[in-house]
Amino acid sequence: MHERMGALVRGDPLPSKLEELQKPLFAVIEELADELEAASKCDPAENTLRERLKGDGSQTIAIMGQRGSGKTTLLAAVTAQLLRDERHLVVPIMRPDQFSETDSVITTFLAQLWDLLCIERDESGASLHADAIKLLADVSRGSAMARTTTGALEHGTESPTDYADDFVAVTRSGVRMATQLERLASHLCLPDDEQDRVRLIIVPIDDPDLARHDIISILTDLQVLSSVPGIVPVTCFSPEDLNGTWFDARQRLLPKASEKHLQFLLARQMEKAFPYRFRFEIEPIAPSQRPDFVPISETKPLREKMSVLRREVEAVSNCHWRFDEALAMGKRKFGLHNALPDNARTLVQLWETLDAIDDAQSSVDIELLHLTLRRMLSVLSEGVAARLGQAASGLMRLGSPAQGSDRVRILEIDFSAVNFFPGTTEPEEEISAPSLATFRLRKIHELKAVDRSEESGISGKYKPEDYLSGEETAALLALQDIAFGTGLFEITGTGLYMSNPDWRFLQTVRLANQVTDDTFLLLPDARGLSEVLRVAELWNQLAILAPGLSNEALLATTIDAACLTLDPDGELEACTDYDAAFDRAAALYAVALEGDGSTKRAFVQWFEGDLPLQWHSALLSGDRIQSLAYKHHELRQQEARQEYTHMVDSGHFENRLRLLLDSHASADPSAEEARNSWIAGYFEVASAFGSEQLERLSFLHSRWQRDSAGVRAGAATLGGLHPSEASRVHAAPYPTPEGTELQAAGIDALRRARRAARAEMQIR
Amino acid sequence: MIKFNSERLARLGYRGLTATQYNQLNRELYQATEEIVGLKLASRLDEAELDEFEGFYRSDDDDGAFDWLRKAVPDYAEVVQGVVAELEALLEQTARETRAPFQRDLHADLAQPSPPAESGD
Numbered sequence: 001m002h003e004r005m006g007a008l009v010r011g012d013p014l015p016s017k018l019e020e021l022q023k024p025l026f027a028v029i030e031e032l033a034d035e036l037e038a039a040s041k042c043d044p045a046e047n048t049l050r051e052r053l054k055g056d057g058s059q060t061i062a063i064m065g066q067r068g069s070g071k072t073t074l075l076a077a078v079t080a081q082l083l084r085d086e087r088h089l090v091v092p093i094m095r096p097d098q099f100s101e102t103d104s105v106i107t108t109f110l111a112q113l114w115d116l117l118c119i120e121r122d123e124s125g126a127s128l129h130a131d132a133i134k135l136l137a138d139v140s141r142g143s144a145m146a147r148t149t150t151g152a153l154e155h156g157t158e159s160p161t162d163y164a165d166d167f168v169a170v171t172r173s174g175v176r177m178a179t180q181l182e183r184l185a186s187h188l189c190l191p192d193d194e195q196d197r198v199r200l201i202i203v204p205i206d207d208p209d210l211a212r213h214d215i216i217s218i219l220t221d222l223q224v225l226s227s228v229p230g231i232v233p234v235t236c237f238s239p240e241d242l243n244g245t246w247f248d249a250r251q252r253l254l255p256k257a258s259e260k261h262l263q264f265l266l267a268r269q270m271e272k273a274f275p276y277r278f279r280f281e282i283e284p285i286a287p288s289q290r291p292d293f294v295p296i297s298e299t300k301p302l303r304e305k306m307s308v309l310r311r312e313v314e315a316v317s318n319c320h321w322r323f324d325e326a327l328a329m330g331k332r333k334f335g336l337h338n339a340l341p342d343n344a345r346t347l348v349q350l351w352e353t354l355d356a357i358d359d360a361q362s363s364v365d366i367e368l369l370h371l372t373l374r375r376m377l378s379v380l381s382e383g384v385a386a387r388l389g390q391a392a393s394g395l396m397r398l399g400s401p402a403q404g405s406d407r408v409r410i411l412e413i414d415f416s417a418v419n420f421f422p423g424t425t426e427p428e429e430e431i432s433a434p435s436l437a438t439f440r441l442r443k444i445h446e447l448k449a450v451d452r453s454e455e456s457g458i459s460g461k462y463k464p465e466d467y468l469s470g471e472e473t474a475a476l477l478a479l480q481d482i483a484f485g486t487g488l489f490e491i492t493g494t495g496l497y498m499s500n501p502d503w504r505f506l507q508t509v510r511l512a513n514q515v516t517d518d519t520f521l522l523l524p525d526a527r528g529l530s531e532v533l534r535v536a537e538l539w540n541q542l543a544i545l546a547p548g549l550s551n552e553a554l555l556a557t558t559i560d561a562a563c564l565t566l567d568p569d570g571e572l573e574a575c576t577d578y579d580a581a582f583d584r585a586a587a588l589y590a591v592a593l594e595g596d597g598s599t600k601r602a603f604v605q606w607f608e609g610d611l612p613l614q615w616h617s618a619l620l621s622g623d624r625i626q627s628l629a630y631k632h633h634e635l636r637q638q639e640a641r642q643e644y645t646h647m648v649d650s651g652h653f654e655n656r657l658r659l660l661l662d663s664h665a666s667a668d669p670s671a672e673e674a675r676n677s678w679i680a681g682y683f684e685v686a687s688a689f690g691s692e693q694l695e696r697l698s699f700l701h702s703r704w705q706r707d708s709a710g711v712r713a714g715a716a717t718l719g720g721l722h723p724s725e726a727s728r729v730h731a732a733p734y735p736t737p738e739g740t741e742l743q744a745a746g747i748d749a750l751r752r753a754r755r756a757a758r759a760e761m762q763i764r
Numbered sequence: 765m766i767k768f769n770s771e772r773l774a775r776l777g778y779r780g781l782t783a784t785q786y787n788q789l790n791r792e793l794y795q796a797t798e799e800i801v802g803l804k805l806a807s808r809l810d811e812a813e814l815d816e817f818e819g820f821y822r823s824d825d826d827d828g829a830f831d832w833l834r835k836a837v838p839d840y841a842e843v844v845q846g847v848v849a850e851l852e853a854l855l856e857q858t859a860r861e862t863r864a865p866f867q868r869d870l871h872a873d874l875a876q877p878s879p880p881a882e883s884g885d
Contacts, residue, residue, distance in 0.1 A: 746792070
């Protein structure tokens, strides 16, 4: 804080968003001085006329922006610069939020001016501004009178005549005070000597919207001050807060006024108090600029600070934590914005939080690392917690050190009110071609999070306002990046995941013309922002490659995509050698077993639980499945795996088989699903893994054999008789109702015939 | 030789379709034929034969599988012809039923007396 103040006093460069506003702001101050000078040189008769016609024009300079956007910093920098220039009379920065009950903008201004004028004395000790002080005393008296209440008058007067005299004096005092102020300003601003330049009285006022006082009185005072030629208030506020405060105050005064009317009044007062010509708005910091944020007087951007933190975390926990890269995201990805806060104040706090790590001379103490991460969790959760109607502490609660570890803390997270899922713009494609295995993949367009209100949670339909913004969603994922990705927390509670249900939603798989559960092409689970962005990117690369790949190549490429979750820079390429892809995954599995962090854990879980779901007899031959399953079993026996016992769901494959068979058994016998036999294609892998479901699978196995043989026999027999394009028959140039209906009826009849043939096959 | 083309569909009563519509319907007919033929052929195999047939695919021998199938089901060509004939009959009947209301409307329009011509006076 001390350094920042020093930087302001010295006039060090401000962050770009603020720096770019300084020049036009000073230009406006100079324009106002020039206008005053021009007016002072007018013919005295014209000046008198001008005074009589004077309206309520304000010349308040307003610095506007969101909370924490740097308004106060800019106001302080402008004030400091004006003080260094020594041209204008600059009173100290006024802070209405520190006003006592009896303070007002005008009285505070007068008191500050009084102090300023009294400081300058000649050698004999006499004030250099005796005349000005006398004028100031007149104004102060007028101001005090204007604030006298009628109740006080009644107490202070003895006769009705005295009361009437005093009442008239008091009610006129406001008008008189304005005239007295003009005299005072004129005396102070206009030079005695023609060689001297005109000066202004600058009145900096910080955050009038945060005052306990009536905002309407504050605005009225501002208007009184700013209507006096020569007096230029420079104020800063959040328009949102000011409007809210004004609205509340007005509603108390006019309880019957409609909202529309109050909005009208508000707009009018704002226009009068803060003319557009004098407004300077600080825009929120763009996502691409946030990682490069540097506080005043500092040189290292935030991104470098985050890299230092990453290095320290990775040194302690042996994980890949790409947090800094995810937070350096400039462009919007999958609808997610940069998760760093958009206002300067919070960015400064984040920078300062990270500074503790960067300042450490030797290796960082684990306690300091935890403290820094905890503060980061607080900073990043602030905005999204408010959006979810929770305190930041409600989203994440730090517990005691985890049992048996001096570096891992228990962290309870509760994002149970949020639903997170991928969105696609591609419709689900209908698959009608007979085939032993057909895959259709859809690309991820957007990653969405929804605040599940009670109502929409039940109906499963969300209202537009339930959706979190891209920044809020990214902030939640960034929190999870710290929680899961560092390997320094043991997580309890409910988090957000990209996992099997999401991949299922994005793929359609038919085996032997049967509808399946679409759970074949899976990537490791993703929780943190960096993981989610990487896995979504890999999925889309896979979806782009998929149409040009054979089924086996698609499976192999999916394995490579899963491997690339551990390699942030690798590009996914088509892979045709399944065995080579498996060997690469096996090697990475061994590496991942030795490391920490959610990315490696997710890969271990994927290798053990999800990869075997590819080993279906419609996709790979039985001999290869048995060989792969054997190798897989061997890999799981290695020593490093034992430490993972509690972290991996080792019953994943077994549970899936059981659920599928249960669902099959309970299906309506007349439904097409009940005739599905594809599950039995897992017979080989279940046999190799010693599954308890083997017997149940064996009941379906012969039916599956027949179904798959049917597809193969059909393809073998009709292969090569592919339909030719419309030929000699004269095709209609455009669809007709009759032609369209004929085509639809024909397709429908053929599909019914196929269903009937399948049903007949089951009966036999 | 079976041909899946628009002429064949037109013969079955599917006239006045656009090229895209012909192609889609042809594709559906081909797919239905392939699936139903496959189901019929597979239903002719016993469990031992199914194992044997699958064995060719275990060793990635697709040609061997087809040769084996031709021997195991020597009348496979008749099976194909039978399926094709069934589907053609189905399509023909569907076309007839679908076109009937359009034909009725057309006849009704033709039977409507034309409005009297306005005199030029």
